[in-house]
Amino acid sequence: MADAFDVIVIGGGPAGYPAAIRTAQNGLTVACIDEWRNHDGSAAFGGTCLNAGCIPSKALLESTELYHRLREEFAVHGIRASGVELDLAAMQKRRADIVRKMTDGIAALFKAGGVTPLQGHGKLLPGKRVELTAHDGARRELTAKHVVLASGSAPIELAAAPFDGQRIIDSWDALELGAVPKRLGVIGAGVIGLELGSVWRRLGSEVIVLEALTEFLAAADQQLAREALRQLKRQGLDIRLGAKVTGAKVTGGGAGGGATGAVEVSYSDAKGEQRITVDTLIVAVGRRPFTRDLLAPGTGVALDERGFIVVDDHCRTGVEGVWAVGDCVRGPMLAHKGKEEGIMVADLIAGRYGEVNYRAIPSVIYTAPEIATVGASEEQVKASGRAYKVGVFPFLASGRARAMEATAGFVKLIAARDDDEILGVHIIGPLAGELIAEAVLAMEYSASSEDLQRTMHAHPTLSEAVHEAALAADKRSIDSINRP
Numbered sequence: 001m002a003d004a005f006d007v008i009v010i011g012g013g014p015a016g017y018p019a020a021i022r023t024a025q026n027g028l029t030v031a032c033i034d035e036w037r038n039h040d041g042s043a044a045f046g047g048t049c050l051n052a053g054c055i056p057s058k059a060l061l062e063s064t065e066l067y068h069r070l071r072e073e074f075a076v077h078g079i080r081a082s083g084v085e086l087d088l089a090a091m092q093k094r095r096a097d098i099v100r101k102m103t104d105g106i107a108a109l110f111k112a113g114g115v116t117p118l119q120g121h122g123k124l125l126p127g128k129r130v131e132l133t134a135h136d137g138a139r140r141e142l143t144a145k146h147v148v149l150a151s152g153s154a155p156i157e158l159a160a161a162p163f164d165g166q167r168i169i170d171s172w173d174a175l176e177l178g179a180v181p182k183r184l185g186v187i188g189a190g191v192i193g194l195e196l197g198s199v200w201r202r203l204g205s206e207v208i209v210l211e212a213l214t215e216f217l218a219a220a221d222q223q224l225a226r227e228a229l230r231q232l233k234r235q236g237l238d239i240r241l242g243a244k245v246t247g248a249k250v251t252g253g254g255a256g257g258g259a260t261g262a263v264e265v266s267y268s269d270a271k272g273e274q275r276i277t278v279d280t281l282i283v284a285v286g287r288r289p290f291t292r293d294l295l296a297p298g299t300g301v302a303l304d305e306r307g308f309i310v311v312d313d314h315c316r317t318g319v320e321g322v323w324a325v326g327d328c329v330r331g332p333m334l335a336h337k338g339k340e341e342g343i344m345v346a347d348l349i350a351g352r353y354g355e356v357n358y359r360a361i362p363s364v365i366y367t368a369p370e371i372a373t374v375g376a377s378e379e380q381v382k383a384s385g386r387a388y389k390v391g392v393f394p395f396l397a398s399g400r401a402r403a404m405e406a407t408a409g410f411v412k413l414i415a416a417r418d419d420d421e422i423l424g425v426h427i428i429g430p431l432a433g434e435l436i437a438e439a440v441l442a443m444e445y446s447a448s449s450e451d452l453q454r455t456m457h458a459h460p461t462l463s464e465a466v467h468e469a470a471l472a473a474d475k476r477s478i479d480s481i482n483r484p
């Protein structure tokens, strides 16, 4: 007799685990199956985000930013430090401890919330049956009224630079390096390339980032992208645009490069064939949906031409009772997008209301300064043909940013000329990732720029810059010069 649940969730990342918790909150029986194994072989819930993505990267970004500021920026505050030393082992231990606490936290939430945790591989069989293969190889069959697929994504491998796990590595390996590479190559100036490039640059690596496109952060608002490129280059990131990698060869030091190995990377750009030699090469050219051995023949669940599970706006696969959420379906590969989808599906299954507003998904790059956006870029608004106005407020004019010695960047707000609807907000500056929440909330409530203008903001705070950008959209900024 198969174990029966109301809902089985396959995948315990930030899309799957909230789906499971909300399902239990709704009074239904639920199991969450996850196959994640860490480099040391230990199993853990939390998926890419907690084990190898959002959380460990932010732990290292925080530590390395402190190290960098102590060495380079504290003197201006009148704080002199000498004998500052890097203890990378301690920094990495802190990163690993944070990850362990967070993933243990999910196990505790499952226990407290009544979710049945099952570690191993889950495979959807026809008829909403699920085959579970535990890590010891034992198999059993489960049944459910609803199955939620939340299998996530995996790094894209480049044929010209295949991973060897030593010298040519993915983002997970790049988070766990035990030594600072003298010369670090990164393929891809996307989110991962910029965040991890920043981590190792701050610790002393010479970092060369090779980006195939000629435009930097091509999908972002280009005024924001230009400022980001300027700031990151000033920090010493050697970002080379229009660089198409044609090959990467590990040389010296035996198989995998060994301690003395290096990687020769060849690429072509507008000037012709180029070559660089680096100690370590991170390949960060995007991620692909991960659905290996997830679907048995005959389930009826469709994949699109890029391998994403096909779903509608409410994450229904088209097979009654089978849903899919997170990185394995269309849309930005972001933890919070997956979380909201997981919660929506759990509520829909329970007969409650559920909706995701795909027009108000914030996106943050945790460089210094941070880069945060929501809604349309100016280029997108222009292309739509809708008349618009723009308000920009520089952090140079913010008292709080000055006090923090963090005046680089600005807040840019785009609103419609006809009804004043906020169409997009783009921030580069201190704590931009926190500031963007106000813009997301405003857009969620269909606020106008006037609504933000008439909302009181505490002084002196960074959030005043959002207020002032809204005022600037109508040339009514108080603390900056309103441009014609």
Ligand code: FAD
Binding pocket: 010, 011, 012, 013, 014, 015, 016, 033, 034, 035, 036, 037, 045, 046, 047, 048, 049, 050, 052, 053, 054, 055, 057, 120, 121, 122, 123, 150, 151, 152, 153, 171, 172, 192, 290, 292, 293, 294, 325, 326, 327, 328, 333, 334, 335, 336, 337, 338
């Ligand atoms: P995942 O987190 O990939 O989880 C899927 C889980 O399902 C995994 O545990 C996997 O082992 C398991 N699984 C897959 N198939 C099966 C199966 N058949 N049976 C059982 N288990 C299975 N996003 C942000 O929003 N903010 C950030 O700051 C951020 N930083 C990132 C930094 C890095 C370095 C990386 C790589 C990613 C980052 N992301 C960030 C992206 C974020 O990690 C993903 O968008 C998010 O993890 C997707 O969640 P998910 O649940 O869909 O998939």
Ligand code: NAD
Binding pocket: 158, 187, 188, 189, 190, 191, 192, 193, 195, 210, 211, 212, 213, 243, 244, 245, 284, 285, 286, 287, 332, 333, 334, 363, 364, 365, 366
């Ligand atoms: P990405 O899509 O952000 O960037 C990949 C970059 O690589 C692009 O600029 C692309 O033009 C470039 N590229 C592709 N092929 C190339 C080639 N052959 N040579 C040179 N450049 C090439 O992908 P990513 O940085 O790998 O991140 C993967 C996903 O993880 C993203 O979807 C992102 O949303 C998510 N993520 C999010 C965060 C965050 O929210 N802070 C952090 C890390 C990762």
